[in-house]
Amino acid sequence: MAIEIVKETIELDAFTCDANGNAFFQKRINLSPGKVHNLLQTDIFEDAFFATDSQAVRFEAAISPYPIIPTNMPFIQSATNYKNRYPSAGDDTILFKVNGVVGDNTPSIFNQFPTAQIAANQKMAFYSDHLYINFHIMGGANNSYTNFAWSLMFTIDSKNVSSLTHSMGVLAESHNAMCALVMSNGHMVSLAVLRGNIFPMWRFGGIRAEHMITPIAANAYFLPINTRDAETMTTTPGIRQAVADARQMSAFDAPFGDRRPSWLRMHLNAGVVAGALRDQWPPIKHADNGNVRML
Numbered sequence: 001m002a003i004e005i006v007k008e009t010i011e012l013d014a015f016t017c018d019a020n021g022n023a024f025f026q027k028r029i030n031l032s033p034g035k036v037h038n039l040l041q042t043d044i045f046e047d048a049f050f051a052t053d054s055q056a057v058r059f060e061a062a063i064s065p066y067p068i069i070p071t072n073m074p075f076i077q078s079a080t081n082y083k084n085r086y087p088s089a090g091d092d093t094i095l096f097k098v099n100g101v102v103g104d105n106t107p108s109i110f111n112q113f114p115t116a117q118i119a120a121n122q123k124m125a126f127y128s129d130h131l132y133i134n135f136h137i138m139g140g141a142n143n144s145y146t147n148f149a150w151s152l153m154f155t156i157d158s159k160n161v162s163s164l165t166h167s168m169g170v171l172a173e174s175h176n177a178m179c180a181l182v183m184s185n186g187h188m189v190s191l192a193v194l195r196g197n198i199f200p201m202w203r204f205g206g207i208r209a210e211h212m213i214t215p216i217a218a219n220a221y222f223l224p225i226n227t228r229d230a231e232t233m234t235t236t237p238g239i240r241q242a243v244a245d246a247r248q249m250s251a252f253d254a255p256f257g258d259r260r261p262s263w264l265r266m267h268l269n270a271g272v273v274a275g276a277l278r279d280q281w282p283p284i285k286h287a288d289n290g291n292v293r294m295l
Helices: 163-177 191-195 215-222 236-246
Strands: 002-016 022-030 035-046 057-064 096-102 109-113 124-126 130-138 144-160
Touching: 002 022, 002 130, 022 144, 035 057, 035 096, 035 163, 057 144, 130 144
Parallel strands: none
Antiparallel strands: 002 144, 022 130, 035 124, 035 144, 057 096, 057 130, 096 109
16 A cells, blocks of 8 residues: 655635635645545644634635535525535535634634544545645635634555546546535425335335235136145136235225235236236146046
C-alpha cells in the first residue's frame, strides 16, 4: 500500500460576506493521477479564533473530490441569511463534513460526519486526481471578519487501476458534483397506509404461503392417480375458486378461509385462468398391450 499523509491549511487575514451573508472558500490538493484513492482518516483543527458581531456566525466545511456547488436549501429555515448551504453529508459528493457555530474569540462548536470515531478509520474511495477543501461562512450581510485559520490532515491510500475504471470513476464523481439545488427524497406515509407495508405478515394480514392445500381438492386435479383410495376429482369452477382464493389478501383480524398457498397459480393450464375449457376426462393408465387399467 502507498499510504500518504497530507497536511493542509486554509487561512485568511480578512474576508467580507456578500449581501446574503455568505462567504465561500476553496482550496485544491493535487493527488497522483490515474489511481483510486482511499480516504482512510480525516482530522480538522481550528488554529485561530476570530471575533464576531452581534449576529451569530455559522459555518460549514466539507471535503470533496470536486468543488461543491451551494444549494438553494437553507441552513436555518427562519433566518434572513443562511440560505445556501452545502449538500447534505450523506450526498455522494461529500467525503467529510462539519458544521456549527463560530465562537466570539472562543473555540467553535461544530458537529462532523463521519464522527470522530469513524473518521479515524474511514473507507471512502474516490478516483479524481484532486481533493477540495470547501468552507462556507454564514454571517451578517456585507460584514467583515478577520483571523481565519484551519488545519486539516488526510491519510490516503492510493492504488493503481485500469484507465477504463479510472475514467468511469472520474465521470461518476463529476456528475455527482453537479448537485440538485433542492433535494426532497423522503416519503411521507400515514398510519393507515403504513400498516399494510410492514412485517410481520401474520399480524397485518397477507397470503400465507406456508399453508398447504388439501390433497382431495386441487391436487387431485393434476395427479394421474390420486394417492387416496377414492379418486375424488374437483371441477373446473372449483379450480378457478382455488386460484382466486390463493390470490386474495386477508385482514390481520379475519380468518384465512381455505388454506391454499400463493404458488397455486403456477403451472396452471391456460383454460383454468381464462378462456374456454375442454372436457376433462378422468385420469387413466394403459397396460403394455394397450388395455386401459382400472385402479
